[in-house]
């Protein structure tokens with residue numbers, strides 16, 4: 001087992017010339033802005049988790065096979081993804097059991113996906129109304145509001161006093177709603193989920209659900225609290241609600257390809273470009289606006305985007321990997337506006353039974369594109385590619401595309417709201433946390449160049465988020481004198 005050479009060191013703490021700029025951790029308790037002095041030295045001891053409610057005591061041991069299987073063996077109706085695995089709750093605890101109640105919705109993060117998710121929520125059966133919005137960028141809030149008002153006149157009632165643009169705005173928006181949609185950049189998700197559950201609200205949250213291991217533990221703790229409070233939590237892993245995936249994976253679980261020997265999962269394609277800095281913009285403002293390119297906010301694209309395919313692999317296996325190793329770098333995306341993330345990753349994940357999942361994600365234009373998952377079993381193969389899902393070998397079969405026309409984004413909201421209205425147990429947060437953690441494990445491997453055990457990764461104390469938020473607060477990673485950001489260096493970067 002690989003052990004960190006510098007206990008509690010930053011994920012990106014590097015020796016030599018890079019060290020000054022290279023820390024992402026929020027670890028320092030005194031002396032100027034959080035983390036500033038030690039970040040300057042690149043020395044990042046790590047007792048810094050007080051500001052984040054930790055879940056260590058309530059987190060099931062990740063190597064507990066029951067824990068794995070109950071999260072991932074989901075072969076039935078999409079409406080109950082995750083639900084049957086968590087047991088039955090007393091019906092009397094239902095927050096919304098009646099069929100025709102008006103459900104008030106708040107949206108936190110009003111960008112592209114948040115607006116899309118709110119649109120889908122407002123299209124679900126029964127009475128719904130959008131009552132509050134929170135976004136730290138006022139222009140994004142107003143754009144999202146305008147597009148939703150145009151699509152749902154009469155269902156959007158968000159006067160100026162219910163539009164929140166400060167960093168604590170999410171708390172005020174959450175307080176006004178029955179159901180909360182969390183769709184900011186992923187780094188904020190654990191904090192926002194914890195608050196929503198603390199306030200007793202049902203949640204739809206986008207994937208990924210965190211960008212570091214402490215965030216994952218916070219999500220697992222919130223998932224457990226949500227279960228106790230009978231709150232419903234849906235997550236934007238929409239493949240779990242897509243007919244072609246549900247049918248193909250049910251057949252795989254029923255033995256159509258025999259024992260699974262190998263998985264291949266890919267997200268090779270394009271992405272949004274980096275954003276240039278605006279004149280006079282503070283560092284925090286720039287990073288939040290250009291969030292995709294900062295690991296603390298997006299998790300890197302292996303976490304932000306490829307988590308979808310990794311989740312499918314875990315779902316098929318009914319487990320999470322026990323260790324991984326990988327490689328990656330940035331070949332073409334290396335200007336200032338490209339922040340610090342890689343443009344390609346390859347990871348070999350190993351499951352407890354010795355089978356492997358080979359994972360590729362690449363965001364380099366002009367290269368072979370595919371977004372797909374593939375299974376090699378002892379009796380055949382399965383290809384989950386677009387809608388043409390098919391099984392070959394002893395039990396050949398092809399998904400009938402006529403069955404799968406429904407948009408999975410709409411389906412996931414129909415399923416969540418159906419569960420809320422009919423008090424069905426529904427909690428997708430646990431498997432989402434484990435699949436997000438799998439992607440984070442992959443990034444830990446590609447950044448460090450090391451083989452890393454699941455348990456070490458999940459229990460990592462390295463936190464990527466800053467302690468305080470505000471437009472003048474320092475973000476956890478800073479540019480050098482020339483405006484370039486620190487980038488992980490395999491063989492030198494410490495990641496757990």
Ligand SMILES: NC(=O)c1ccc[n+]([C@@H]2O[C@H](COP(=O)([O-])OP(=O)(O)OC[C@H]3O[C@@H](n4cnc5c(N)ncnc54)[C@H](O)[C@@H]3O)[C@@H](O)[C@H]2O)c1
Pocket residue numbers: 108109110111112113114134135136137140141167170183184185186188206207208236237238288304305
């Ligand atoms: N399920 C899917 O297929 C899918 C597709 C696209 C995006 N997503 C996910 O949705 C999330 C949002 O992505 P997007 O494309 O909408 O990004 P976006 O940049 O369009 O929107 C994010 C919004 O969050 C706001 N925000 C950031 N920090 C905030 C904070 N602390 N409080 C309040 N608002 C804050 C930003 O100002 C911005 O308006 C990401 O997690 C992304 O991975 C999922």
